Amino acid sequence: xxxxxxxxxxxxxxxxxxxxxxxxxxxxxxxxxxxxxxxxxxxxxxxxxxxxxxxxxxxxxxxxxxxxxxxxxxxxxxxxxxxxxxxxxxxxxxxxxxxxxxxxxxxxxxxxxxxxxxxxxxxxxxxxxxxxxxxxxxxxxxxxxxxxxxxxxxxxxxxxxxxxxxxxxxxxxxxxxxxxxxxxxxxxxxxxxxxxxxxxxxxxxxxxxxxxxxxxxxxxxxxxxxxxxxxxxxxxxxxxxxxxxxxxxxxxxxxxxxxxxxxxxxxxxxxxxxxxxxxxxxxxxxxxxxxxxxxxxxxxxxxxxxxxxxxxxxxxxxxxxxxxxxxxxxxxxxxxxxxxxxxxxxxxxxxxxxxxxx
Amino acid sequence: xxxxxxxxxxxxxxxxxxxxxxxxxxxxxxxxxxxxxxxxxxxxxxxxxxxxxxxxxxxxxxxxxxxxxxxxxxxxxxxxxxxxxxxxxxxxxxxxxxxxxxxxxxxxxxxxxxxxxxxxxxxxxxxxxxxxxxxxxxxxxxxxxxxxxxxxxxxxxxxxxxxxxxxxxxxxxxxxxxxxxxxxxxxxxxxxxxxxxxxxxxxxxxxxxx
Amino acid sequence: xxxxxxxxxxxxxxxxxxxxxxxxxxxxxxxxxxxxxxxxxxxxxxxxxxxxxxxxxxxxxxxxxxxxxxxxxxxxxxxxxxxxxxxxxxxxxxxxxxxxxxxxxxxxxxxxxxxxxxxxxx
Numbered sequence: 001x002x003x004x005x006x007x008x009x010x011x012x013x014x015x016x017x018x019x020x021x022x023x024x025x026x027x028x029x030x031x032x033x034x035x036x037x038x039x040x041x042x043x044x045x046x047x048x049x050x051x052x053x054x055x056x057x058x059x060x061x062x063x064x065x066x067x068x069x070x071x072x073x074x075x076x077x078x079x080x081x082x083x084x085x086x087x088x089x090x091x092x093x094x095x096x097x098x099x100x101x102x103x104x105x106x107x108x109x110x111x112x113x114x115x116x117x118x119x120x121x122x123x124x125x126x127x128x129x130x131x132x133x134x135x136x137x138x139x140x141x142x143x144x145x146x147x148x149x150x151x152x153x154x155x156x157x158x159x160x161x162x163x164x165x166x167x168x169x170x171x172x173x174x175x176x177x178x179x180x181x182x183x184x185x186x187x188x189x190x191x192x193x194x195x196x197x198x199x200x201x202x203x204x205x206x207x208x209x210x211x212x213x214x215x216x217x218x219x220x221x222x223x224x225x226x227x228x229x230x231x232x233x234x235x236x237x238x239x240x241x242x243x244x245x246x247x248x249x250x251x252x253x254x255x256x257x258x259x260x261x262x263x264x265x266x267x268x269x270x271x272x273x274x275x276x277x278x279x280x281x282x283x284x285x286x287x288x289x290x291x292x293x294x295x296x297x298x299x300x301x302x303x304x305x306x307x308x309x310x311x312x313x314x315x316x317x318x319x320x321x322x323x324x325x326x327x328x329x330x331x332x333x334x335x336x337x338x339x340x341x342x343x344x345x346x347x348x349x350x351x352x353x354x355x356x357x358x
Numbered sequence: 359x360x361x362x363x364x365x366x367x368x369x370x371x372x373x374x375x376x377x378x379x380x381x382x383x384x385x386x387x388x389x390x391x392x393x394x395x396x397x398x399x400x401x402x403x404x405x406x407x408x409x410x411x412x413x414x415x416x417x418x419x420x421x422x423x424x425x426x427x428x429x430x431x432x433x434x435x436x437x438x439x440x441x442x443x444x445x446x447x448x449x450x451x452x453x454x455x456x457x458x459x460x461x462x463x464x465x466x467x468x469x470x471x472x473x474x475x476x477x478x479x480x481x482x483x484x485x486x487x488x489x490x491x492x493x494x495x496x497x498x499x500x501x502x503x504x505x506x507x508x509x510x511x512x513x514x515x516x517x518x519x520x521x522x523x524x525x526x527x528x529x530x531x532x533x534x535x536x537x538x539x540x541x542x543x544x545x546x547x548x549x550x551x552x553x554x555x556x557x558x559x560x561x562x563x564x565x566x567x568x
Numbered sequence: 569x570x571x572x573x574x575x576x577x578x579x580x581x582x583x584x585x586x587x588x589x590x591x592x593x594x595x596x597x598x599x600x601x602x603x604x605x606x607x608x609x610x611x612x613x614x615x616x617x618x619x620x621x622x623x624x625x626x627x628x629x630x631x632x633x634x635x636x637x638x639x640x641x642x643x644x645x646x647x648x649x650x651x652x653x654x655x656x657x658x659x660x661x662x663x664x665x666x667x668x669x670x671x672x673x674x675x676x677x678x679x680x681x682x683x684x685x686x687x688x689x690x
Contacts, residue, residue: 020360027575031582084598085591086606095390101587108583112576123575126484130413130650131576137421137643141393144425148386148432160433164632167425167639174646181653187486256594260587326689329635333687337642341675344649345668351656352664358657361570364577404573414647422643426636433632490655494663501666504648505673508641512677515637516686519630 002026030122034111042266043073049314056318083255088150091252095149100253100260103142106135107267114274115190117284117298128189129177132275136173136230140166142264143249150252158248161238161325168332169229169236175340176223179216179347180279183358193283199357208287213280215357218343220280222336224312227272229328231265233313235320236328273309274302281305365405372398385431393424409485634686645674 005026010018047062047069054061062069087093113128115121125131140163147159181187184195201209213220229236250261277283284298296304323331350356375395382388396419403412493501598604652659652667681687 016359023571023574024578027578028582030575031579035582035586081590081594082597082601083594084604084606085595092384092386095386097591100591101584104587105580105583108586109576109580112579122579123572125409125572125576127409127413127486130410130417130486133646134413134416134421137417140421140425144428144432145390148428160429160632163425163429164635167422168635170421171639171642171646174643175649178646178649178653181650182656185654185657187484187650187654255598256590260590329687329689334682337678341671341678345671348656348664348668352661401577405570407570410651414650418640418643418647422636422640426633426640429633429636484654486651487654487658490651490653490663491658494652494655494659494666498662498666501648502669502673505670508644509673509677512638512641512674513680515634515641516681516684519634519637520684520686521630 027122031112034122035108038108038111038267038270039263041270042263043077045266045269045310046076046262047072048311049317052311052314053318056315077259080255080259085257086252086254088152088252090151092149092151095145096252097257099142099146099149099249100257100264101142102145103139103264104260104267106138106142107264107271110135110271113189114271115193115278115283116302118190118194120299121190124188124190127187129181129187129192133174133177137170139230139264139268140170142261146253146261147249150249152252154247154251155249158251162232162248165236165238165325165328165332166230166232168329169226169336172222172226172332172336172340173230175337175344176219176226177279179219179340179343180212182344182347182351183212183216185358189278189283193278193285195358196282197285202289205289207282207285207289211280211282211285216280216343216347218339220276222340223280224272224276224309226332226336227276228313228316229332231268231272231313233265233269234317235323237322238325238328269310269313270306273306273313276309277302277305281309361405365402368398368401368405372402386428389424389427389431392427393420396420396424407485410489411485631689638681638686641677 006019006022009022009025012018013021050072051061051069062072065071065075087096110132112123113121113125113131115124143159143162143166147155147157147162150156180192184192186192186195196211197207199210201207250258253261284302286293286296286301351358372395375391375398378391379388379395382391396415400412400415400420403415595604648670649667652663656664
């Protein structure tokens with residue numbers, strides 16, 4: 001099938017450009033196949049968030065649009081789409097429009113290297129994790145540009161707060177990734193997942209106990225909490241801080257331009273969930289290698305685990321009050337960074353001893 | 359063929375971005391064009407198969423250095439007109455320095471670069487691992503020097519920017535968490551008081567008698 | 569190697585388009601439907617109902633610059649740690665020791681900034 005398409009492309013566009021056209025079309029189709037389910041996931045995550053938090057607060061949540069509120073995201077999307085886009089008079093027009101795009105692009109492009117099942121990955125690059133680190137560090141641009149281009153005090157304050165917060169937690173995340181790399185010895189995410197399926201417990205069928213979460217438990221905690229801070233979710237949402245700076249960098253945005261920031265935030269939640277699962281919870285592997293658990297296809301396991309991690313984001317939001325800014329910076333710099341540094345040394349020494357399990 | 363086309367596109371974007379960095383009137387625009395320039399430069403490094411360096415360029419320069427630049431140009435009101443005042447006076451010197459730089463780089467790179475092709479690597483070859491394999495063993499000494507340079511940079515940054523303000527008040531969350539009931543609350547044993555006016559009148563002389 | 573990076577390039581381009589398309593469509597839509605009705609008050613920066621009485625772009629506490637500078641330095645450290653972590657199983661004890669010395673030197677810097685109060689916010 002693919003060979004036939006390749007030769008057809010070569011016949012039409014020539015020996016040189018044929019493969020290029022073939023690769024481009026094939027990859028575009030695959031990209032759409034990733035983006036469409038992702039968008040659906042984001043849309044229904046907003047509904048799930050409202051439902052779950054509703055239940056946690058003994059309410060029902062949205063239940064009017066469609067059966068059980070299932071069409072609520074569609075209604076929300078349509079509403080945002082039809083709203084007027086406001087271009088503030090004092091704003092820096094070009095950058096003001098660029099900012100939401102800059103927020104969304106890294107959140108989307110990161111999915112290029114996420115493996116969904118063995119060998120099911122769009123770009124199987126050697127430096128996958130490094131690429132992800134680079135894209136996470138781009139996320140801050142959307143916020144800074146939005147805050148500056150809006151030319152509004154709240155927006156500017158929010159942007160500066162969030163920029164300082166995001167860079168601080170990026171460090172903790174980076175150090176946590178280093179520990180994962182040490183034990184897996186590869187930057188390729190598929191290799192990282194495969195590496196977790198080996199070990200004494202995995203040989204006994206208890207794959208669950210061979211995953212990275214157990215030996216790297218402190219890193220899991222640091223990584224996940226940094227992920228919550230990085231996506232500016234509660235309790236680290238001083239960026240938006242409704243009661244102090246109204247909506248931070250998003251204050252001047254309306255309609256679709258606001259929706260893009262919103263999309264980017266939820267997409268980043270899914271991304272952090274996917275990465276947590278891939279690096280610490282064995283990716284697509286079944287927790288126990290016996291009959292009823294192995295029936296589910298690998299991608300099913302990945303999605304189930306991601307769903308649980310994402311729900312954890314919502315649970316945290318429903319439970320904790322907002323952090324104060326100095327507390328946020330203290331947690332990032334004075335607790336997470338020392339903890340990760342110590343754990344790098346601990347794991348490093350562990351790996352030098354004969355008791356190394358990796 | 360296709361690679362050359364991609365290279366030409368990125369090269370053109372890089373040149374354009376570089377040009378805008380020095381011609382843009384607004385310093386924030388200039389900084390953002392510099393971000394674009396780094397981005398395309400990274401893509402060109404990628405075309406040269408320098409996988410690790412290309413992504414590290416984005417992580418370090420785009421993700422960190424340019425964030426600082428943006429902080430600075432956004433938060434300081436830079437007067438662009440005053441910066442431009444000496445442009446024509448300093449131009450000859452700048453051109454001379456630029457010319458020397460170009461000449462030096464050509465002298466170093468020309469022999470090795472022109473005609474050299476990107477190396478073809480075996481399957482499963484990881485640029486990053488190859489780099490790690492020699493950086494920490496063969497080049498361990500320069501590597502430790504880098505650590506010292508970073509240490510000096512940390513100390514210098516703090517010495518230059520840190521000013522303790524006298525009027526600021528800070529909270530120590532550790533101390534707040536450690537607080538016990540006995541630190542804040544003093545329980546004073548005292549006799550019950552009554553607010554009933556008729557009783558109050560009765561009570562007063564009684565208390566006075568004791 | 570480049571074949572594997574081609575989808576990433578495409579994905580970045582598609583990402584930019586996916587960001588731009590809804591805004592353009594929504595803008596066109598609002599022009600057609602007539603919901604695009606700007607006025608002075610709507611276009612002024614939001615400020616609790618008052619006229620804005622100062623420039624929004626103000627000078628900030630130097631502490632923010634310090635955070636950004638320290639971030640660069642620690643980010644570089646991470647850039648050094650990545651190849652080390654990947655190659656750790658091959659470079660043996662010598663490579664491990666080299667990084668421990670590197671980290672020790674930087675921990676000195678970290679302790680210095682902690683003691684100096686560069687990590688405190690008030």
